[in-house]
Amino acid sequence: MPEAVIVEAVRTPIGKRNGSLAGVHAVDLSAHVLTALIERTGIDPGIVDDVVWGCVSQVGDQSSNIGRYAVLAAGWPETVPGITVNRACGSSQAALEQAAHGVIAGQYDVVVAGGVESMSRVPLGAARTTGQPYGPKVLERYDNFQFNQGTGAELISQKWGFSRNDLDSFASRSHALAAAAIDAGAFTDQIVPVPTETGVFETDEGLRRGTTPETLAKLKPSFSEDGVIHAGNASQISDGAAALLVTTPEKAKELGLTPIARYKAGAVSGADPIMMLTGPIPATEKLLSRTGLSIGDIGAYEVNEAFAPVPMAWAVELGADQERLNPLGGAIAVGHPLGGSGAILMTRLIHHMRANDIQYGLQTMCEGGGTANATLVELV
Template structure:
């Protein structure tokens, strides 16, 4: 099997995903185009016409993100018409799935040079808008895209309720969740002040000449004291509609302990990230520098009511395929969809706190659904290089009860 190498990983800043966000007036195709056009600037001998494919994750594929945003992103970049593109949707794992698809193509020998990543403009394409009009009462059915039989059979509930089920089932307290969230904000603030993201952030120049070059979501003032005063966001709708559904699957819990709110869940943001992957042949042909090797990848399925437990099973599979153990991994990037998720993964796999999301995560920086997996992988590559460490594992929980994980190894050259 051929090796697949990461030779570059870049991203836009992440901006608040509402009409006041600094990227709300930027079409998501243009977010992609800006990154694509940065790649040949950073990799001087890269011949973009030789790129075999552009693969992008995108979750809410409606409105400005409809059709095939990967191909339209290529067109927006004015790349040669010979460069194709396709879009993938594995919910929150879409960006990492795109990278894994690219790596698999290269490892198989089918392709030599691929751009993969993802994009989400959550200000322009509201989360869940691909499911049609929703209310509190029909949200479970809406998540099954109009099929009440699936919703009823699997007792589907919103992800916030699923996160609260994890907290209840695995004894994760509100205090633990808020402490974790406060830590994410603190670590992100330190990383920003230390310019750890500057290597990979590509500023966005808007039509009016404004430059967006910084992550907009982090708020260091959101400390534990502040977070602990925020209401549990899913308590009302849970007690009104969804707790009873969840308890059909987990009757032993008796009651759902609602601990998640706006401060200990991932931020709603706009953003994109791309990764340039290459074979050994393409590295030599284009004068590229290998930064990391894709060691292994895995996806897994989980029980759909609790939904968000997949990072544990996916990580175990990826580690097994790599011939590695938990303790071999120097850095863990566990997507902070909700605080209970990385806390659950940490407890189940016995991961030292100091190895998890060392520069903060989606609670502080935001989670642009389709783009996050690629962004996390790029963050891991940068941090491996900064620390001169060897292995990182990137993992995300996924709607519908899935997980995804990728192990990478830093290489020099």
């Protein structure tokens, strides 16, 4: 059976809402990272069998199969196809999974996976402004509950007994680790600077240096008056894109490329759609069972920080080493551009693994509706 390897991974810096990337169309932002892949690998884009692209709010600027139009915007041959996938926040992680599965199945030789979201231009929830989301039978099944991720984060905090200070301490840690990573140049090699009307944008801009539990304590709860979830311990609304080139080891050698990481295994799972955000726990458990590895065998975990209690509960249930959890900070500090986040996290993860000689890395993220992806990669 063929293996799938990632030979290059690039991302834009993450822009805050209405920040440096707000003036860039999502198709053009996608094309920017596609172009960077070709520049870094030197391959002919005409050999790419498919572009599998994640995007969540597929309306307005992000409608009409953005994966296909990103290919055209990048100037690639018209013969290169593209598809856009949506598994909520895990869309571009699902895109990577589909790309790897296609390589392993022998249906792709060279494929690009990635994703984008311009939340400045296509606001969160824009796709739900018309019609009846979820459908009457789903609403009936759950007693007309209004599905809300913030409410789910509150429920997780209650179930696992996380206090407001616990969450704010985790959020402060995210900012501190992200600041340290930026200052150490940990992201320099993976980031593709983006020319904008105001200059060249090259550093994640959501970071708030000096964040502490004391500063976060001043913020009002977002979902209930006596709640513990607020803007400071939740992910930021952001813009960004990332792309990864996936192939076989044999094809990589033929093209003169050196793989960074090998796709080892993946899993997807569903969980309670009301609590919604606990899916990474069963997805990771399924992945570990499938591979025969223990959580202690894995040297770094990227667990998306949609809300602070998500990675916190995951770590408690899996018995994960806190030092290995989101070692570069996360979405609380630098943002969560929905459809691009899965590819961004994997890009961060494999570059971190290479820089620190870490054999195994795991990525998982919660997704709207209660699903989650988990992906295991191995350093080559």
